[in-house]
Amino acid sequence: MSVWADLEESLSSCTENPSGELALLTEAVTGLEPERFRLLRLRGDLPELTSQQTDRLAALIQRRRSGIPVQYLVGRADFYGRSFSVREGVLIPRFDTEILIDTALKHLRDGDSILDLCAGSGCIGFTLGAELHLSVTSVEKFDAAFSVLCENRDRICPSARLIQGDVLSDPVDGVYDMILSNPPYIPTSDLSTLSAEVQKEPVTALDGGDDGLDFYRIILRRYAANLRDGGFMLFECGIGQASAIAELFREAGYDAPFTVRDYGGVERVVGAQRSKEIS
Ligand code: GLN
Numbered sequence: 685m686s687v688w689a690d691l692e693e694s695l696s697s698c699t700e701n702p703s704g705e706l707a708l709l710t711e712a713v714t715g716l717e718p719e720r721f722r723l724l725r726l727r728g729d730l731p732e733l734t735s736q737q738t739d740r741l742a743a744l745i746q747r748r749r750s751g752i753p754v755q756y757l758v759g760r761a762d763f764y765g766r767s768f769s770v771r772e773g774v775l776i777p778r779f780d781t782e783i784l785i786d787t788a789l790k791h792l793r794d795g796d797s798i799l800d801l802c803a804g805s806g807c808i809g810f811t812l813g814a815e816l817h818l819s820v821t822s823v824e825k826f827d828a829a830f831s832v833l834c835e836n837r838d839r840i841c842p843s844a845r846l847i848q849g850d851v852l853s854d855p856v857d858g859v860y861d862m863i864l865s866n867p868p869y870i871p872t873s874d875l876s877t878l879s880a881e882v883q884k885e886p887v888t889a890l891d892g893g894d895d896g897l898d899f900y901r902i903i904l905r906r907y908a909a910n911l912r913d914g915g916f917m918l919f920e921c922g923i924g925q926a927s928a929i930a931e932l933f934r935e936a937g938y939d940a941p942f943t944v945r946d947y948g949g950v951e952r953v954v955g956a957q958r959s960k961e962i963s
Contacts, residue, residue, distance in 0.1 A: 687738075688730060691745060698749045705754045712758045713740045751880030763807045766814065769835045770805055773828025775889035777807035781866055783946040784920045785811050787953045788864060791916045792816055796861035799823070799910060801851045801903060804889060806833045808864055810841035820844035821858065823851055826888060852902050859912050866920035867899030868892045896922060900929050904936040911958045918955035926951035937962040 688706070695702035707718035714737055716724075724730045733741065744757050755761040755776045761768050763777035764785050770776050785808065792798070794817040800809030803822035813820035820841055824830045830848045837844045847856065851867075869892040870878070882890070892898050900919060911917055917938070921929050926943040933941035938956035946952035 687733070688725060691741065694745055695748060698751070699754070705748065708754055708758050709741060709744045709748070712744065713737050752884055753881045756884065761805070761807075763805075764811045764815075766811065766840055768805045768807050768810075768840070769832055771828075771832060772884065773826065773886055774832045775804045775829075775885055777805055780946050780948070780950075780952055781808065781920055783944055783952050784808060784864065784866065784918060785815075787944050787955065788812055788862060788916075788918055789815060791918075791957075792818065792862060794818070797821070797858070798862045798864060799856065799858070799860040799907075801863065801865040801907070802867045802889070802899065803833055803846075804829050804866075806836040806841070806844070808866060810836055810844060812864075813841035813844055821847065821856075821860070823847045823849055823854075823856060825850045826886065829886070829889070851899070852906070856907070856910060858910060860910055860915060861912060862916045862918065863903075863907055863911050864918045865899070865903055867903065869896045869899070869920075869922045869925060871896040892922075895928075896925060897928060897932065900932050904932055908936065908958075908962055913958055913960050915958050916955055917958065918953060920952060921954055923950050926954050929954040 692702045692706050695705055699705050707721040710716055710721055711718055748754060748757060753776055755770050756772055759769060759771055761770045761777045764782055768777055797819040798809060798812060800822040803809055803824045806822050809820045809822040812818055822833060822844055824833050833846055837846055868890050870890045872891055872894060875891060930941040933956045939959060941954060941956040943951045944953040
């Protein structure tokens with residue numbers, strides 16, 4: 685077997701996409717872009733690795749095999765066609781969240797203002813701010829995530845305003861056309877059942893309390909005054925949570941909450957439009 689087949693084989697025990705991950709890890713070591721890697725590999729034309737590169741690649745593969753997500757190893761994750769910086773301490777942007785972007789884009793216009801709560805890498809607010817001309821405010825509590833948020837803001841949405849603060853207790857000023865959040869939503873007792881990769885992500889970005897719904901309850905209560913009449917509140921949620929969150933919306937005075945399925949058929953977004961009656 686060639687050295688590349690050996691390396692791919694050693695990744696196959698920890699990922700369903702060993703060839704794609706090998707391309708990403710090779711890029712981190714050699715700078716060779718994944719598309720080019722694939723092409724040269726098909727042609728049997730890949731350049732020889734130096735022994736130093738071979739050692740670095742082997743070390744990365746070893747770390748990958750210990751359960752560290754490939755995105756942390758290469759320092760980036762793709763989301764909605766853009767590359768976001770990530771590292772340990774920040775939730776990795778997920779494909780599941782792209783439906784939240786699609787839903788938000790249906791209700792936004794150039795010039796609107798948005799507030800992204802529990803922003804993490806910033807992928808929600810900054811993607812929207814890069815797709816349209818928006819005034820973006822992103823709130824994140826934790827230092828490690830906040831420093832990643834700053835980096836992504838500078839590259840992807842330089843006009844965004846960042847606030848380091850606790851969504852659950854710090855005041856946020858302003859009235860917005862849309863409030864969005866992908867808050868922590870895993871029930872505490874489920875945390876230990878998550879995959880090794882997800883357990884390498886910050887528990888603070890995952891733990892949504894006893895039933896996983898703590899953040900929805902509090903955000904719906906605390907931010908009512910930060911949403912303009914006619915504005916939209918949109919959340920991502922976990923599998924099986926949408927109807928309970930729709931009920932929380934109704935209790936908070938929103939009359940027509942709606943849900944949107946993601947591309948895997950899961951009810952992934954819950955939202956509602958604010959009407960005048962909500963105080
Ligand atoms: N989508 C993440 C997962 O499946 C959870 C992210 C969150 O809690 N917001 O692990």
